[in-house]
Amino acid sequence: MLNDIVEYVNQKYTKENQFTIINEVRFNWQFKGFPEILNISEFCTYIETKLQISLTKLQEDDFFTKIKQMRTLFLDFIKDLKGFKKENLETYLKTYIKKIYFAIKDFINSILFEYIFFSYIHADIYLNYKHYDIDLFYIWQFTNLELSMTKLKKQLFISMNRTEKELDFVIKELDQKIVFLKSKSKKEELEAII
Numbered sequence: 001m002l003n004d005i006v007e008y009v010n011q012k013y014t015k016e017n018q019f020t021i022i023n024e025v026r027f028n029w030q031f032k033g034f035p036e037i038l039n040i041s042e043f044c045t046y047i048e049t050k051l052q053i054s055l056t057k058l059q060e061d062d063f064f065t066k067i068k069q070m071r072t073l074f075l076d077f078i079k080d081l082k083g084f085k086k087e088n089l090e091t092y093l094k095t096y097i098k099k100i101y102f103a104i105k106d107f108i109n110s111i112l113f114e115y116i117f118f119s120y121i122h123a124d125i126y127l128n129y130k131h132y133d134i135d136l137f138y139i140w141q142f143t144n145l146e147l148s149m150t151k152l153k154k155q156l157f158i159s160m161n162r163t164e165k166e167l168d169f170v171i172k173e174l175d176q177k178i179v180f181l182k183s184k185s186k187k188e189e190l191e192a193i194i
Contacts, residue, residue: 002082005090006034009097020109022117031105035075038067051120066112070104077149096156103148111141124194136192143188147181150174
């Protein structure tokens with residue numbers, strides 16, 4: 001059932017052709033659906049063409065790692081949902097996976113491409129009157145993505161737990177994880193400031 005819902009969200013809500021603009025440079029990219037998210041080879045080829053560079057093996061591996069992290073984050077978040085049998089579960093899951101799609105799409109548009117662009121020009125990110133180290137900025141923002149997805153998961157479990165309280169323990173665990181991720185995010189933000 002879960003695979004069918006993921007496929008439904010891929011077909012109904014995900015838009016394959018995406019774009020973002022970073023410092024007046026337009027980046028077009030293709031969302032390949034869940035769980036693939038991005039085709040790494042196509043992505044690297046596009047970056048090389050757009051920025052007129054040749055990526056080193058280290059840079060390609062870095063992109064591969066970052067995309068693999070997003071895939072793993074998605075798969076980890078949906079694996080806990082397998083096996084649930086509740087009324088209206090399909091509706092909840094469609095909404096949840098759709099929200100995950102938008103969170104990951106926004107992350108790619110606003111963080112991954114910023115990381116790529118500022119790495120390419122060898123510059124730090126300037127945000128809210130602060131300069132950030134590009135690598136540490138990315139780590140901090142990835143933690144924020146994980147935090148937002150954990151909050152979405154908590155919302156899902158709260159919605160599923162309205163009449164019966166069998167998910168109270170899971171919700172409390174998610175609360176603890178949210179507190180941990182908030183603390184981790186704050187620490188990473190401070191470390192990223194130059």
